[in-house]
Amino acid sequence: MSQFFQVHPDNPQARLIKQAVEIIRAGGVVVFPTDSSYAVGCHIGDKNAIERIRRLRQLDDKHNFTLICSDLSQLGLFAKVDTGAFRLLKAHTPGPYTFILSATREVPRMLLHAKRRTIGLRVPRHPITQALLEQLGEPLMSVSLIMPGEVLPLSDPYEMRQLLEHHVDLIIDGGFGGLAASTVVNLSDGEPEVIRVGCGDPSPFAEGA
Secondary structure, three states: OOEEEEOOOOOOOHHHHHHHHHHHHOOOOEEEEOOOOEEEEEEOOOHHHHHHHHHHHOOOOOOOOEEEOOOHHHHHHHEOOOHHHHHHHHHHOOOOEEEEEEEOOOOOHHHOOOOOOEEEEEOOOOHHHHHHHHHHOOOEEEEEOOOOOOOOOOOOHHHHHHHHOOOOOEEEEOOOOOOOOOEEEEOOOOOOEEEEOOOOOOHHHHOOO
């Protein structure tokens, strides 16, 4: 049975954030809000928790996992960022974007795209996500909370509780979530390429700006 924390979306309670991070460090799978939609995540190096998320989302090994980072300096530890990519990242983070970049050796092999050695990275603006990252001191592994066969992410924490209480260890209720996932932009091949249009404006990347 999962735990259910009601966390203030603008002023997260430090006590609940600390408990949530203890669950993550102990190998827990956690549902949490971001500035796009709700996501499901775990500790970056926990193979068992990652496999639980794969089964929950029914993901194959070609799916790009995302590392949610607190800021650009943390992101730079896990991705190879050239000058052009850095300029784009600086202009559009924090925000509702996921960037596909070539991974550094800091990224566990099990998180990498099977053939391309790429990883998705995000720097979200949401106060709850940022509080979790600050307390954790390292990125969170995550994917959007889109259930198998569905197009839209789950947005109602009480519906999540009904569906997922036997599949995850914690649901963080930060209010209703968005109905669009992040916009995904591939920066690993030089020119920006919009892979998925979500709630982040894709036009700066579509134009190669």
